Amino acid sequence: MNLPQDFINKYEKLLGTEAADFLASFDDPTQKGFRINPLKNEPKQLEYSLNQPVAYTKTGYYGSVSGHSLEHQSGYVYSQDLSAMYVAENVTVKPGAKILDLCAAPGGKSTQVASQMNNQGLLVSNEINHGRAKILAQNLERIGAKNTIVLNESPAKLAAAFPGYFDQILVDAPCSGEGMFRKDHQAVAYWSKDYPDQCAKRQREILLSAYQMLAPGGSLLYSTCTFAPEEDEQIAAWLLEEFSTLKIVPIKTYPGMDHGRPEFANGEGTLAGTVRLWPHHFQGDGHFIAKFMDTRQPVAASEQAPKKKTKKKERQKKQPVISREQLELWQNFAAALKPDLRFGRADLRSYGDHLYYYDHSWPDISRLKFMRPGLLLGEFKKKRFEPSYTLALALRPQDYAQTLSVTHAQWAQYVHGDVLQIAQKESKGWALLVCEGKPFAFGKISGGSVKNFFPKGLRFSD
Numbered sequence: 001m002n003l004p005q006d007f008i009n010k011y012e013k014l015l016g017t018e019a020a021d022f023l024a025s026f027d028d029p030t031q032k033g034f035r036i037n038p039l040k041n042e043p044k045q046l047e048y049s050l051n052q053p054v055a056y057t058k059t060g061y062y063g064s065v066s067g068h069s070l071e072h073q074s075g076y077v078y079s080q081d082l083s084a085m086y087v088a089e090n091v092t093v094k095p096g097a098k099i100l101d102l103c104a105a106p107g108g109k110s111t112q113v114a115s116q117m118n119n120q121g122l123l124v125s126n127e128i129n130h131g132r133a134k135i136l137a138q139n140l141e142r143i144g145a146k147n148t149i150v151l152n153e154s155p156a157k158l159a160a161a162f163p164g165y166f167d168q169i170l171v172d173a174p175c176s177g178e179g180m181f182r183k184d185h186q187a188v189a190y191w192s193k194d195y196p197d198q199c200a201k202r203q204r205e206i207l208l209s210a211y212q213m214l215a216p217g218g219s220l221l222y223s224t225c226t227f228a229p230e231e232d233e234q235i236a237a238w239l240l241e242e243f244s245t246l247k248i249v250p251i252k253t254y255p256g257m258d259h260g261r262p263e264f265a266n267g268e269g270t271l272a273g274t275v276r277l278w279p280h281h282f283q284g285d286g287h288f289i290a291k292f293m294d295t296r297q298p299v300a301a302s303e304q305a306p307k308k309k310t311k312k313k314e315r316q317k318k319q320p321v322i323s324r325e326q327l328e329l330w331q332n333f334a335a336a337l338k339p340d341l342r343f344g345r346a347d348l349r350s351y352g353d354h355l356y357y358y359d360h361s362w363p364d365i366s367r368l369k370f371m372r373p374g375l376l377l378g379e380f381k382k383k384r385f386e387p388s389y390t391l392a393l394a395l396r397p398q399d400y401a402q403t404l405s406v407t408h409a410q411w412a413q414y415v416h417g418d419v420l421q422i423a424q425k426e427s428k429g430w431a432l433l434v435c436e437g438k439p440f441a442f443g444k445i446s447g448g449s450v451k452n453f454f455p456k457g458l459r460f461s462d
């Protein structure tokens with residue numbers, strides 16, 4: 001690969017005799033990886049081999065998956081770079097935790113965190129870029145998590161809305177992307193000698209906002225996919241200097257992983273507790289990961305300031321509640337769901353004609369730009385309720401009264417947008433469509449055919 005001369009000079013100086021191996025690694029082919037999704041049942045029933053587990057993640061495997069496979073479409077697997085999957089592995093997922101992924105698109109880390117949360121607590125996934133936030137929402141909905149909100153905000157606006165709110169914050173920062181050079185030749189073209197410094201400036205701004213949102217006693221995970229010390233150890237050192245309540249939490253290293261290099265920053269010894277995944281030592285594109293713990297005393301729930309009481313009318317203005325008619329339409333549909341999924345009025349919100357599950361304990365987001373204010377349950381159309389694709393992906397076959405098992409060939413027809421012909425002439429109404437045990441969409445049965453409700457923008461051919 002044609003690497004910029006300034007890049008070569010820089011790393012020859014930083015790495016000495018190791019530089020030749022590092023620079024040569026950019027010509028190596030990338031090895032692929034994927035994760036399975038523990039939120040889905042029977043993850044072992046897959047077309048992909050699970051014979052080669054990755055030692056440093058609970059759900060990672062070597063191998064490649066197709067974006068057009070049943071497993072991928074129905075959220076059982078997620079394709080991810082082998083070094084990227086070690087980042088979210090270091091987010092501590094405690095039951096009921098409030099977690100923020102601040103720079104989340106396209107969603108590799110968010111889907112990993114969401115799949116570990118077992119639908120407990122809240123994951124706020126944020127992405128500043130609108131187009132990328134849309135992709136983030138699509139990737140998260142395949143995973144089938146019910147406890148995720150997708151926002152499209154700047155870090156500063158979020159910091160004003162959520163002071164001291166999150167127990168865990170992940171900042172997978174926009175960076176100079178040197179780890180992407182092998183995959184993305186544009187990243188090489190975009191690189192310049194000054195680019196790491198420009199990125200570091202933006203990273204500091206993002207982290208200032210992140211710190212404001214960190215609850216006392218919480219933890220902050222910072223990562224990049226670049227090797228530039230300005231964006232890695234030097235940012236970690238800056239965080240320690242800027243915020244005296246933060247301490248480094250040493251990250252466990254596995255074979256092939258390296259410790260961070262204190263000498264790349266101010267020599268502060270604890271920086272060795274950060275991790276570098278170099279492409280000449282480790283399979284994958286390469287990452288830097290640093291974990292920080294906040295040493296302020298956590299505020300016990302009993303000592304937290306009581307929430308300001310708002311009058312019912314004021315609450316209704318802020319949180320879009322649903323009408324009596326909408327509630328009835330939802331209840332008619334929800335009667336076919338398992339009782340714990342028949343969400344009541346306090347946990348429902350409607351935006352326009354769309355109905356969402358939004359747990360009443362979650363914070364008010366009505367003044368923020370959102371892509372997915374909770375789990376999209378469906379849409380009100382005239383005097384009907386139409387269940388969403390997103391809801392189907394959040395269900396197990398046993399969660400809905402009427403399921404229809406289809407063949408792999410019928411699955412391919414349905415995701416292509418075709419109407420299915422079936423033998424069960426007597427069945428009718430909404431059915432959860434299941435292929436090889438995996439729910440993948442809702443369909444409406446009538447007179448021996450299944451009307452297609454697969455989202456138009458997501459249709460594909462095998």
Ligand SMILES: C[S@@+](CC[C@H](N)C(=O)[O-])C[C@H]1O[C@@H](n2cnc3c(N)ncnc32)[C@H](O)[C@@H]1O
Nearest residue numbers: 103104105106107108109128129132172173174
């Ligand atoms: C490295 S990518 C995140 C990858 C993601 N965490 C994943 O695992 O799929 C960084 C993201 O930060 C976003 N970003 C760019 N500028 C930003 C800013 N000023 N504040 C917050 N996020 C920003 C980019 O749009 C990009 O999606």
